[in-house]
Amino acid sequence: MSKWYVVLTKPKQEERAEEHLTLQGGEVFLPRITLEKVRKGKRTQVTEPLFPGYLFVNVAGCEQLIGSIRSTRGVRQLLRFGTTPLEVKPSLISDLKKRCGDAQENTAEAQQKLFTPGQGIEITSGPFKDYQAIFKQFDGEQRAIILINLLNQQQELLVTLEQLKVNS
Numbered sequence: 001m002s003k004w005y006v007v008l009t010k011p012k013q014e015e016r017a018e019e020h021l022t023l024q025g026g027e028v029f030l031p032r033i034t035l036e037k038v039r040k041g042k043r044t045q046v047t048e049p050l051f052p053g054y055l056f057v058n059v060a061g062c063e064q065l066i067g068s069i070r071s072t073r074g075v076r077q078l079l080r081f082g083t084t085p086l087e088v089k090p091s092l093i094s095d096l097k098k099r100c101g102d103a104q105e106n107t108a109e110a111q112q113k114l115f116t117p118g119q120g121i122e123i124t125s126g127p128f129k130d131y132q133a134i135f136k137q138f139d140g141e142q143r144a145i146i147l148i149n150l151l152n153q154q155q156e157l158l159v160t161l162e163q164l165k166v167n168s
Contacts, residue, residue: 004088006079017074027058036140120167
């Protein structure tokens, strides 16, 4: 039976704690999220821990790990209420794994399948609603650059993916 616990990590040392707990035989889950951030004036994709300063460890089969967690590199301690470590339900961990893993893969895959460069699209909302355009490229996970004819010239326009639909 799975016994998942919450581990408090030292600041910015989630990956280090994950590595060392795994080497000691524990099953470790560090939920991550991919965000778009501006770094040095450019938008870049950054993967960060979903819960900074925390990770989950399953000690089923290696209960001796509980005693050594506190002295593991990158770890502060187990999350406790009084003297009892907080045990997390396995259903919560499996739900988090599903949401963190599938959400990032599925949204990117769905966007890649739905829109391709050169494809005719229609704008469904905003000031250019019902205009026809051509999909140029993705600009992050939630935006796209499209080409639209305005004043007899083709102009680039940055829009959210929610505003677009494929021409029928």
